[in-house]
């Protein structure tokens with residue numbers, strides 16, 4: 071019993087400080103972003119739902135880069151998200167979600183391996199985004215043990231995006 075409690079406390083700590091977290095190795099999904107462009111809207115309510123993502127404004131057609139190396143798990147067209155990409159990291163711990171894309175990079179397909187920095191799509195306003203404000207809706211989900219692309223716990227990407235920007239300066 072005591073061991074269980076101990077592991078329950080230790081495991082999340084290991085995830086946060088361990089080198090296993092791909093979040094710590096993220097690079098920005100869009101080139102040329104400035105810290106001033108980032109706003110923490112994770113907790114905001116958008117269309118009746120907690121946003122649980124960060125919106126990165128950029129002109130339509132701006133390349134979107136994979137923030138970590140891993141696998142394209144799902145290309146999905148949804149009513150709110152428009153053209154979306156669900157990308158798993160190398161060990162399937164986190165899922166990175168890119169939405170409102172104008173389109174996918176040529177040849178992108180499910181199950182494909184991508185390296186951090188590869189262009190995977192282009193900024194747009196598909197789904198419920200305002201056509202006058204193309205942007206990348208970017209989210210991170212911590213996957214459960216089932217590793218289902220549509221099921222995960224939202225993690226606020228804001229601090230890691232700030233760190234990623236600082237590292238690439």
Ligand SMILES: [Zn+2]
Nearest residue numbers: 123124125207
């Ligand atoms: Zn959004």
